[in-house]
Amino acid sequence: MTETSGALLGPAEIRDLAGRLGIRPTKTLGQNFVIDGGTVRKIVRQAGVTAGERVVEVGPGLGSLTLGLLDAGASVVAVEIDPVLARLLPETVAAHLPDVYPDGGDPRLTVVGADALDVTELPGPPPTALVANLPYNVSVPVLLTFLQRFDSIQRVLVMVQAEVADRLAAPPGSRTYGVPSAKVAWYASARRTSTIARTVFWPVPNVDSALVALERRDPPSTTASRQDVFAVVDAAFAQRRKMLRSALAGLAGSPEAATRALLAAGVDPQARGERLDVADFARVAQALAVPS
């Protein structure tokens, strides 16, 4: 673990802040706070944050990563569900980085006290990046929701459970390829970049974490809607071991209709969902929409 100095929070300060406020980190909200400045710097570096860029952070907690982002010159909109943490954040930031709240100028930090899954609009300029140490129990829904709702987000760098990172970045055919991999691939290419030891957190979680970098790209070209494509993905993986002609029978109306759509899409009806990439799923959804 590296020394923490300057703008960033170290272990003693995290414990002190939590102690003063009577904060008992809860598992239900995935509250594990980063106490290592080296990890914060790594996240900020890998996110490629530039001065003046607008970044959205989900779950700023006590502010470990928020301070790193602000210190890199970004302007941050931070969405925090815990009202005590949301209230404390501006104070912590003002104490470490007074220039974030200039006299008479626009502050570089805006805090939104809300469940990220309920947020449909963000105040201020549209963010171009999402950078976060995501709450583990909702990491995939938050990621998918933000990619869908905020198309200004071009890059993502998130810390998630190592196992979730594997799934997000898995290619078709791999053991960990599944619903999150295929849905994220609709919006972006994903890469698992680093493994992060559990010891950089307080309290220490019982799993390791990893960083995932996403670059937005165009979705596959198709006349099917995103919802229709995602319905095919969900059905294909609902029973992983089933061949597609059976797995999609419900959606298609019958195994025969599913077989016809799969053949029209150029997909082997005996294949399993784990073999298909997002463009294949899009072609299947399009073929299912055509009355046969």
Ligand code: SAM
């Ligand atoms: N960013 C901080 C850090 O790196 O130390 C804290 C990260 S902690 C893993 C996750 C944070 O997300 C907590 O502060 C928690 O209160 C917050 N959180 C949990 N569920 C949330 C939700 N649905 N919407 C917004 N924030 C949430």
